[in-house]
Amino acid sequence: MAEETLLKHADTHEHEGHEPFMPADEFESNSPMKVSYGKMMMWYFLLSDAFTFSAFLITYGALRVSNKWWPDPNHVFNAMPFMGHKQIPLGFVSIMTFILILSSVFVVLAVIEGHRMNKKGVLLWMLGGIAGGAAFLGCQAWEWSHLISEGLRPFFNPFVPDAQGMTHLAKSIVDPETGRRVLEMTGNMVTDAHGHKFQLGEGFGKFGGVGAFGALFFGITGFHGFHVFTGVLLNVWGFFATLSGKFEKVGHYEMIEKLGLYWHFVDLVWVFVFLAFYLL
Amino acid sequence: MSRGHVPSDAEYKSQVSAVWKATFWMGLITIVEVVIALIWMKYLTDYPRIILNSFFIVASATKAFFIIGEFMHLKYEKRALMISMAVPLIFLVWAIIAFSWEGGAWHHMRGY
Numbered sequence: 001m002a003e004e005t006l007l008k009h010a011d012t013h014e015h016e017g018h019e020p021f022m023p024a025d026e027f028e029s030n031s032p033m034k035v036s037y038g039k040m041m042m043w044y045f046l047l048s049d050a051f052t053f054s055a056f057l058i059t060y061g062a063l064r065v066s067n068k069w070w071p072d073p074n075h076v077f078n079a080m081p082f083m084g085h086k087q088i089p090l091g092f093v094s095i096m097t098f099i100l101i102l103s104s105v106f107v108v109l110a111v112i113e114g115h116r117m118n119k120k121g122v123l124l125w126m127l128g129g130i131a132g133g134a135a136f137l138g139c140q141a142w143e144w145s146h147l148i149s150e151g152l153r154p155f156f157n158p159f160v161p162d163a164q165g166m167t168h169l170a171k172s173i174v175d176p177e178t179g180r181r182v183l184e185m186t187g188n189m190v191t192d193a194h195g196h197k198f199q200l201g202e203g204f205g206k207f208g209g210v211g212a213f214g215a216l217f218f219g220i221t222g223f224h225g226f227h228v229f230t231g232v233l234l235n236v237w238g239f240f241a242t243l244s245g246k247f248e249k250v251g252h253y254e255m256i257e258k259l260g261l262y263w264h265f266v267d268l269v270w271v272f273v274f275l276a277f278y279l280l
Numbered sequence: 281m282s283r284g285h286v287p288s289d290a291e292y293k294s295q296v297s298a299v300w301k302a303t304f305w306m307g308l309i310t311i312v313e314v315v316i317a318l319i320w321m322k323y324l325t326d327y328p329r330i331i332l333n334s335f336f337i338v339a340s341a342t343k344a345f346f347i348i349g350e351f352m353h354l355k356y357e358k359r360a361l362m363i364s365m366a367v368p369l370i371f372l373v374w375a376i377i378a379f380s381w382e383g384g385a386w387h388h389m390r391g392y
Contacts (some may be wrong), residue, residue, distance in 0.1 A: 014289045028285065028383070030333050031357070031360040032360045033357070033360045033364070034357075034358045035357065035358075040361070043365060045359065047365055047368060047369075049370070051368075051371075051372075054372050054375065057373075058372075058375050058379045059379070061376070061379065061380060061383065062379040062380065062382055062386070063381035064383070065380060065383035065384055065387060066383040066384070066386035066387045066390070067390075068387070068390070068392040071328055074317070074321050089315055089317070089318065090314050090318070093315050094310060094311075097310055098307065098310065101303065101306055101307065101310070102303075104347070104351055105299060105300075105303045105351075108299050108350075108351050109296065109299065111353075112287075112292065112295050112296060112299070115285070115286065115287050115292075116286060116287065116292060117286065121362060182383040191323065257353075260351075260352075261352055264347055264348075264351040264352045265352070267347055267351070268344055268347045268348065268352075271340050271343045271344055271347065272340060272344070274340070275336055275337065275340040277334075279313060279317060279340075280336060
């Protein structure tokens with residue numbers, strides 16, 4: 001039977017020139033996984049992307065346990081926009097997590113409306129998903145610029161321990177001779193961001209805390225943010241393609257499903273970035 | 281969900297309610313995670329941190345199952361697709377064990 005189908009399509013292929021060898025619907029009904037080619041390939045792409053992110057996060061874990069001391073996330077990530085110097089540990093990242101989860105929910109609802117061929121529903125929920133993604137990116141931009149203003153760089157980390165191992169944000173300056181960013185030190189005493197002096201923990205010098213902290217933070221959250229950015233662009237495309245009636249004409253909203261898969265994956269990765277950087 | 285299958289009203293209702301249920305649980309887990317982190321920071325810092333970290337890992341894995349199963353719809357796909365996604369991830373178990381071990385070895389080499 002399969003042979004017959006193949007032959008039949010080989011025929012049409014010859015006659016019409018641009019007919020695909022096996023139409024997508026037939027691929028789906030012949031596939032043991034009962035999914036279309038496009039959806040299956042999206043799953044495999046996401047699997048490969050999962051390995052990329054896992055490699056980053058596992059590297060983070062290995063470097064973190066290999067160091068004697070690591071900055072306390074409750075101290076590093078405790079700022080909130082419009083709250084001045086009030087310290088709210090985990091507050092802002094929790095809001096970011098909720099924004100991303102909600103955005104993911106909106107896209108699921110768009111997919112469900114797509115099954116019912118409800119164009120208006122798809123448009124509405126896609127818009128919600130896009131807004132959530134954009135809001136998340138805005139939050140991340142704020143968080144990055146805040147940490148950069150505190151002196152964190154990919155190769156310099158101003159979060160250092162005192163003699164008891166407590167995390168402090170130290171004041172850093174650019175050394176005029178070498179052009180390198182260093183801690184402002186007098187003897188073994190360092191000034192923190194509020195002007196208080198404290199004794200630097202053993203094993204740490206003017207080059208600050210573990211340098212890899214900044215590189216890992218900017219690298220991993222940046223790579224995730226790049227995925228969010230790409231997802232927002234793809235969702236915007238999906239929105240306008242829906243608006244133009246493209247999927248109505250094709251007869252199904254499967255493209256929205258594929259965009260949804262990518263978007264939920266971005267949310268999934270954030271769960272683990274949140275775990276590795278902010279909770280553990 | 282195969283292409284071209286239009287769900288009935290009852291199916292639609294149960295799908296939407298399943299999504300909101302998953303959202304509720306994921307939101308609740310996140311709130312509990314943050315609250316426990318804050319309580320730990322204030323009152324329980326003397327206890328071994330591994331208790332807290334184990335809770336965080338279990339909670340995050342639960343959230344991951346909700347996202348993959350419900351939002352990405354894998355719960356409702358054919359078993360062949362589930363297995364072909366899950367089996368390669370076994371390598372990650374090995375990678376996590378191997379690199380934690382290696383990180384510990386670097387820790388000792390540095391003389392801590």
